[in-house]
């Protein structure tokens with residue numbers, strides 16, 4: 655078998671085109687504000703891509719760039735101002751934050767109705783309790799890609815590699831809600847390769863370049879690679895050894911061009927959802 659390569663870039667473009675159409679029919683432009691602190695170069699690329707995609711789809715989007723020395727109090731005051739601004743539907747504070755700022759305090763300060771990252775404990779709790787809320791962008795994008803790849807989710811054995819607050823845990827909730835049999839494995843798991851080999855759907859989200867080798871992958875598995883690691887040569891590499899996985903998997907996402915573009919498209923989808931919900935408009 656040689657795997658079908660899941661074209662996340664193309665799926666993301668279609669999703670964004672659909673959002674642009676819906677926005678064009680609205681009497682207002684959904685507002686997104688991205689807050690970037692300091693000059694982490696990786697954040698720079700992400701913020702630029704997002705701004706470009708948001709503007710092209712018709713959002714009222716802007717990035718607020720503050721210096722690396724910004725205090726937590728200054729950032730919290732900015733968030734309070736954005737929470738109170740009726741033109742702002744979505745707020746994203748780019749992570750990681752400098753060490754003088756507590757990320758937990760910042761995440762909890764964002765109005766849950768504008769929390770387009772889905773990181774606020776209220777939204778995490780809603781997801782875990784199967785109530786409607788804003789869902790973290792990367793796991794939401796993974797669910798889009800699984801549907802696109804034609805995965806049969808009910809009853810499927812899914813393994814999530816990684817238990818982070820921003821990917822692994824919400825991924826567990828979404829796969830479980832879709833009736834998968836989900837196992838979450840992590841750095842303390844005994845025999846990671848054996849656990850991964852049981853997966854019909856494998857979602858790798860650990861941030862370790864090419865950790866998942868060919869022989870960790872069951873024949874015919876669908877492999878979603880969330881990892882975006884920068885190699886010594888500056889190139890992006892996923893968490894999965896792509897060339898080794900190709901002959902075993904049924905379908906696999908590439909890095910770049912897989913999950914990354916979907917994260918941005920889902921951020922825009924969340925911003926539109928937040929804008930409609932805040933105005934008590936129907937979601938479709």
Ligand SMILES: Nc1nc(=O)c2c([nH]1)NC[C@@H]1CN(c3ccc(C(=O)N[C@@H](CCC(=O)O)C(=O)O)cc3)C=[N+]21
Nearest residue numbers: 699700747748749750771882910911912914915917918
């Ligand atoms: N509050 C917050 N929310 C985030 O969602 C968030 C964050 N902070 N901090 C940083 C990470 C990283 N992230 C990426 C999203 C898209 C690509 C992406 O589009 N990648 C392209 C390649 C881009 C390139 O060439 O560098 C791809 O995979 O094809 C990458 C990285 C969102 N993050």
